[in-house]
Amino acid sequence: EPEVTQTPSHQVTQMGQEVIxxxxxxxxxxxxxxxxxxxxxxxxxLVSFYNNEISEKSEIFDDQFSVERPDGSNFTLKIRSTKLExxxxxxxxxxxxxxxxxxxxxxxxxxxxxx
Amino acid sequence: AQRVTQPEKLLSVFKGAPVELKCNxxxxxxxxxxxxxxxxxQRLQLLLRHISRESIKGFTADxxxxxxxFHLKKPFAQEExxxxxxxxxxxNFNKFYFGSGTKLxxxx
Numbered sequence: 470e471p472e473v474t475q476t477p478s479h480q481v482t483q484m485g486q487e488v489i490x491x492x493x494x495x496x497x498x499x500x501x502x503x504x505x506x507x508x509x510x511x512x513x514x515l516v517s518f519y520n521n522e523i524s525e526k527s528e529i530f531d532d533q534f535s536v537e538r539p540d541g542s543n544f545t546l547k548i549r550s551t552k553l554e555x556x557x558x559x560x561x562x563x564x565x566x567x568x569x570x571x572x573x574x575x576x577x578x579x580x581x582x583x584x
Numbered sequence: 585a586q587r588v589t590q591p592e593k594l595l596s597v598f599k600g601a602p603v604e605l606k607c608n609x610x611x612x613x614x615x616x617x618x619x620x621x622x623x624x625x626q627r628l629q630l631l632l633r634h635i636s637r638e639s640i641k642g643f644t645a646d647x648x649x650x651x652x653x654f655h656l657k658k659p660f661a662q663e664e665x666x667x668x669x670x671x672x673x674x675x676n677f678n679k680f681y682f683g684s685g686t687k688l689x690x691x692x
Contacts, residue, residue, distance in 0.1 A: 473627075500678065512628070512670060512682040525679040560628065567678060570616055570635040575628040 471495045473576035475561050481582045485550050490579045492544045492561030500564040501544045502573065503536060505529070505557040512560070518544065519567065551583045586611045586675045590683035597661050598691050605656040605686045607645075607671030616674040617654040619645055620682075623667045631669070632656070641665070661690045 474493045482488050494501050503515040516526045518536055535547045544563075548555055561576040587610040597603055609615055619631040632640055634647040634654060645656045654671060671683040 502680070504680075504682075511684040512672075514680045514682070517678040517680075519678070524677060527679065562628075570618070570633040570674075572630045572633075574630075577627045 473561055473563055473574050475559075475576035475579050477579060478577065479580045479582070481584065482551055484553055484583055488548050488551055488581060490546045490548075490559050490561075490581070492546070492563075492576055493542055494544055494561065494563030495565075495574055496542070498563035498565050498574075500524075500567055500571075501536075501538070502562040502564070503546045504560040504562065506560065506578075507554075507557040515546070548581075551581075553583050556581060556583045586673060586681050588671050588673050588681050588683040590669075590671055590686050592686045593684070594687045594689065596689045596691060599663055600660050603656075603658045603661045603665070603688065603690075605669050605671075605688065607654045607656065607683060609652050609654060609671075609673050611652075611673060611675055613675060615647070615649075615654075617645075617647055618672045618674070619643070619654075619656050620670045620672055621667050622670070628670070661688075663690045663692055666690045 476491045501518040504512050506512045514527050515530045517524045533549045537545050558578045558580050560578045562573040564571050564573045589608045617634045620628050621631045622628045632645050643658045668685050670685045673681045
């Protein structure tokens, strides 16, 4: 069964550095998402992406964040200048269509630690 | 504003006992609600959605618009049901709000 994959599984970075988290959604899926989960807290929606543009974003998704689908298969989340509070698990998800109650398929996550 | 509340952080039951994981939502529009489950060391996966009215792994959930609830129920819990359960609301075009999650612990 096809799965969403994410790389790397873990990333450690210094405060102020840029990081790029990578996701390969399920092929033929059209909707893509990023979420984060700070340790011990709930899953928070960051952004949804469709047709090569952001369709929705949360208040968390400020100018430090950007998303891209550079080559038709990867879906990336870039954090421009990381802060300590960006330390979290980041999940990517994909969905075949925007239909009512469509299933989202989640990746295994990337654990980001900012020192 | 939209919100999802899962009042219990942890729910412990014995094997064979009934389980009810509570979820209440707040949304002025027509809600789309889901239950997601995360087993230990595994990824989040969809368990149920309100429209399908199906039973998955013995779990059911009914959307009650009057009480703004979408509680997850199972009549007889199994040890393999032990996991984190998240209630989620989809709103606007494509935004999601997850509840804080309930950890279900089924004891032998």
